[in-house]
Amino acid sequence: MSTRQPVPAASAIGLRIRRGQRLRIIDPVGGQSGDLMAYSADASERLSNGRSFDYAGKIYFSSGDVLWSDRSRPMLTIVDDDVGRHDFLYAACSAQMYRIQYGMTQYHANCHDNLCAALRELGVDPGPLPSPFNLFMHVEVDADGRLRFLPPKSRAGDAIVLRAEMDLAVAVSSCPASTCNDGATARALAIELLDD
Amino acid sequence: MSTRQPVPAASAIGLRIRRGQRLRIIDPVGGQSGDLMAYSADASERLSNGRSFDYAGKIYFSSGDVLWSDRSRPMLTIVDDDVGRHDFLYAACSAQMYRIQYGMTQYHANCHDNLCAALRELGVDPGPLPSPFNLFMHVEVDADGRLRFLPPKSRAGDAIVLRAEMDLAVAVSSCPASTCNDGATARALAIELLDD
Numbered sequence: 001m002s003t004r005q006p007v008p009a010a011s012a013i014g015l016r017i018r019r020g021q022r023l024r025i026i027d028p029v030g031g032q033s034g035d036l037m038a039y040s041a042d043a044s045e046r047l048s049n050g051r052s053f054d055y056a057g058k059i060y061f062s063s064g065d066v067l068w069s070d071r072s073r074p075m076l077t078i079v080d081d082d083v084g085r086h087d088f089l090y091a092a093c094s095a096q097m098y099r100i101q102y103g104m105t106q107y108h109a110n111c112h113d114n115l116c117a118a119l120r121e122l123g124v125d126p127g128p129l130p131s132p133f134n135l136f137m138h139v140e141v142d143a144d145g146r147l148r149f150l151p152p153k154s155r156a157g158d159a160i161v162l163r164a165e166m167d168l169a170v171a172v173s174s175c176p177a178s179t180c181n182d183g184a185t186a187r188a189l190a191i192e193l194l195d196d
Numbered sequence: 197m198s199t200r201q202p203v204p205a206a207s208a209i210g211l212r213i214r215r216g217q218r219l220r221i222i223d224p225v226g227g228q229s230g231d232l233m234a235y236s237a238d239a240s241e242r243l244s245n246g247r248s249f250d251y252a253g254k255i256y257f258s259s260g261d262v263l264w265s266d267r268s269r270p271m272l273t274i275v276d277d278d279v280g281r282h283d284f285l286y287a288a289c290s291a292q293m294y295r296i297q298y299g300m301t302q303y304h305a306n307c308h309d310n311l312c313a314a315l316r317e318l319g320v321d322p323g324p325l326p327s328p329f330n331l332f333m334h335v336e337v338d339a340d341g342r343l344r345f346l347p348p349k350s351r352a353g354d355a356i357v358l359r360a361e362m363d364l365a366v367a368v369s370s371c372p373a374s375t376c377n378d379g380a381t382a383r384a385l386a387i388e389l390l391d392d
Contacts (some may be wrong), residue, residue: 050327096267097268179356
């Protein structure tokens with residue numbers, strides 16, 4: 001069974017996933033980044049990039065890699081990935097980030113608020129949001145530790161598939177930050193929930 | 197005025213710092229890593245590696261660099277640094293980490309619990325602890341994103357000095373993980389609070 005749903009441009013959607021189910025996240029147009037946030041179903045554990053870096057021994061994740069919780073339990077395993085490069089370093093973009101880095105004086109749609117709202121709709125109080133898994137976002141770390149944004153490697157129809165290793169509340173956003181999307185305005189992503 | 201205090205081996209201490217004060221953290225013996233965690237005085241903001249990576253545009257921090265809060269405000273500026281390499285990627289070591297990576301079957305002293313206890317002694321409920329600034333910890337990111345532990349670059353008496361950019365509750369630990377200390381058992385660090 002599969003149910004395809006859009007993640008509207010510059011928005012986020014939330015869904016609950018049972019252990020063993022797989023979440024497929026598709027970039028229908030190509031070059032669009034997004035954020036993935038996961039909490040345990042009872043909201044006692046959150047996605048943790050710091051634990052994932054430690055247990056994986058690396059900062060770039062693709063097929064076969066595990067995303068860990070802040071209580072050191074596997075949350076999601078990447079079981080398929082057309083793209084091969086996602087980012088796990090950056091915090092979600094936020095209203096303050098658009099003010100500081102883009103000079104925005106008005107409120108700007110942002111992944112932080114969108115992910116928090118999507119989690120609240122699932123009945124989860126996110127508290128301080130940890131760093132999300134930045135889908136399709138292409139960041140390179142130079143030898144001196146400098147970070148560079150490169151165009152996402154995702155082409156039209158490319159997808160990543162993650163298997164839930166515990167019951168989860170998940171939120172997926174389409175990122176409004178043009179910097180992450182090779183200068184483009186945000187476009188929709190899509191998700192599909194696949195049973196065992 | 198300065199008040200030098202030890203951070204006992206494999207322990208943590210907490211202290212409140214006023215905006216403008218400087219915190220000097222010394223590695224008296226050399227080769228000893230530690231963790232630094234900071235919350236705003238009212239505990240509404242936490243240290244954020246993801247925001248710091250974003251605003252600094254890099255993952256290695258030294259003199260002149262700012263450590264940001266999860267609400268996008270400067271918390272600490274590194275004003276002096278004898279060492280030049282610290283880590284901001286790894287989560288604090290935890291009891292679960294020693295079980296998973298070291299095969300420990302008994303409770304093991306760890307920076308996560310030590311930092312949380314030190315913050316609670318200051319009246320701060322840490323909630324889920326964000327990734328700390330890993331003092332003197334020497335991590336190298338290879339071109340393929342793989343992480344390597346190298347011996348800390350700190351020699352006896354080397355120090356880092358950070359200026360508080362807001363009123364803070366701070367915890368500093370001496371890390372018990374031999375992996376981070378070039379195989380050595382944990383030794384004490386020291387801190388000194390310097391007024392304007």
